[in-house]
Amino acid sequence: MKILAVTACPSGVAHTYMSAEAIAKKCKDRGWEVKVETQGSIGVENAITADDIKDANAVILTKDMPIKNEERFQGKLIARVAISDAIKKTDAILNKIEAMVNKQ
Numbered sequence: 001m002k003i004l005a006v007t008a009c010p011s012g013v014a015h016t017y018m019s020a021e022a023i024a025k026k027c028k029d030r031g032w033e034v035k036v037e038t039q040g041s042i043g044v045e046n047a048i049t050a051d052d053i054k055d056a057n058a059v060i061l062t063k064d065m066p067i068k069n070e071e072r073f074q075g076k077l078i079a080r081v082a083i084s085d086a087i088k089k090t091d092a093i094l095n096k097i098e099a100m101v102n103k104q
Contacts, residue, residue, distance in 0.1 A: 001027075001030070001032040001033070001057050001058075001098065001101065002032065002033040002034070002055055002056050002057050003023075003027050003032055003033070003034045003035075003056065003057065003058055003059075003060065003094075003097065004034075004035050004036075004037075004048050004052055004053065004056045004058075004059045004060070004073075004076075005020065005023045005024075005034070005035075005036040005037070005059065005060035005061070005062075005086075006036070006037045006038075006039060006048065006059070006060075006061050006062065006067050006070075007019040007020045007023070007036060007037075007038050007039070007062045007083065007086060008038070008039040008040070008062055008064065008065040008066075008067060008068075008083075009040075009062070009064050009065060009083045010064060010065055011041070012039075012040040012041030012042075012065075013040060013041055015064075015083045015084070015087065016038050016039065016040040016041075016083070017038060017040065018087050019062060019083050019086035019087050020036040020038050022086060022087045022090045023036055023060060023086055023090060024036050025090075026090040026091060026094055027094065030094065032094075035048060035052055039065070039067065039068055044068065048072075050072070053072060053073060053076065056076060057077065057097075057101045058076065058077040058078070058079060058097045058100065058101055059073045059076050059077065059078050059079070060078075060079050060081060060086065060093065060097070061073070061078055061079070061080050061081075062080075062081060062082070062083045062086055063080045063081065063082060063083075064082060064083045077097070077100055077101060077104070079093060079096065079097050079100075081093055
């Protein structure tokens, strides 16, 4: 399974990076490939490329702030989650994504 994620929070600091870390850790714990782009106060870091998108099974987008260049994920399975849920409910989000991917 290959998961992409983009995280952003209103202040662009702590929650952006905490959610990125939580998603990356939980995906790796499952043996999934993962790449997380952060859109924080210092700009975009770890930018997701067209090649990353081509091979991805699903994309997690936080919904507390508009995601820059969101249109690049058109046609992909997208899970929109609150930034706090990305931190506290990561396993539940990944379980839901896995079920959705398996239904396709």
